[in-house]
Amino acid sequence: AQSVTQLGSHVSVSEGALVLLRCNYSSSVPPYLFWYVQYPNQGLQLLLKYTSAATLVKGINGFEAEFKKSETSFHLTKPSAHMSDAAEYFCAVRGGNAGNMLTFGGGTRLMVKP
Amino acid sequence: NAGVTQTPKFQVLKTGQSMTLQCAQDMNHEYMSWYRQDPGMGLRLIHYSVGAGITDQGEVPNGYNVSRSTTEDFPLRLLSAAPSQTSVYFCASSPGQGWEGIYFGEGSWLTVV
Numbered sequence: 001a002q003s004v005t006q007l008g009s010h011v012s013v014s015e016g017a018l019v020l021l022r023c024n025y026s027s028s029v030p031p032y033l034f035w036y037v038q039y040p041n042q043g044l045q046l047l048l049k050y051t052s053a054a055t056l057v058k059g060i061n062g063f064e065a066e067f068k069k070s071e072t073s074f075h076l077t078k079p080s081a082h083m084s085d086a087a088e089y090f091c092a093v094r095g096g097n098a099g100n101m102l103t104f105g106g107g108t109r110l111m112v113k114p
Numbered sequence: 115n116a117g118v119t120q121t122p123k124f125q126v127l128k129t130g131q132s133m134t135l136q137c138a139q140d141m142n143h144e145y146m147s148w149y150r151q152d153p154g155m156g157l158r159l160i161h162y163s164v165g166a167g168i169t170d171q172g173e174v175p176n177g178y179n180v181s182r183s184t185t186e187d188f189p190l191r192l193l194s195a196a197p198s199q200t201s202v203y204f205c206a207s208s209p210g211q212g213w214e215g216i217y218f219g220e221g222s223w224l225t226v227v
């Protein structure tokens with residue numbers, strides 16, 4: 001069975017500070033990993049995905065994530081937070097479960113202080 | 115480019131009523147699925163389909179029914195609504211297995227009173 005754990009349901013950073021959102025996964029097969037962002041009252045937008053190519057994945061809006069197999073982690077980072085980054089972020093894993101559907105973490109709400 | 119279209123966007127139901135959330139995709143995707151989103155729990159898989167005529171249960175299927183008579187459509191039926199089904203529902207589609215992108219609809223906000 002697959003699972004995803006996002007450490008910290010709420011993360012608060014100052015504008016211009018480093019953003020680090022943590023994600024750990026478990027998977028019985030080589031995983032495909034995703035980060036999605038959700039702005040208030042909107043759907044989910046794909047930020048980036050890991051598909052077993054490069055371990056450092058660059059996404060939209062300056063975000064990137066590094067796949068570390070030894071740590072079963074896929075943490076999301078951004079060097080400098082912007083006010084517009086305030087949103088909820090979801091880590092998800094695909095592969096090995098029923099129908100290869102996504103299994104999501106509980107989400108992390110990012111707050112950016114001026 | 116319509117992508118994945120969900121209707122309605124907002125709905126209020128009374129306990130015991132039934133309703134159908136509609137989902138349609140115009141990308142000829144094989145896979146379609148329904149998730150519900152609840153605070154602190156992320157998105158949980160309700161039902162999914164890997165092709166027309168094929169459906170299966172996800173993590174939280176109780177109280178919901180689905181069918182897939184065409185490639186394009188994947189409606190979700192609430193048989194007898196309960197307050198515990200108050201949630202945001204997302205439909206998603208993807209071309210198939212592997213690393214292909216998964217595309218989400220805009221969501222349907224459902225309140226059961």
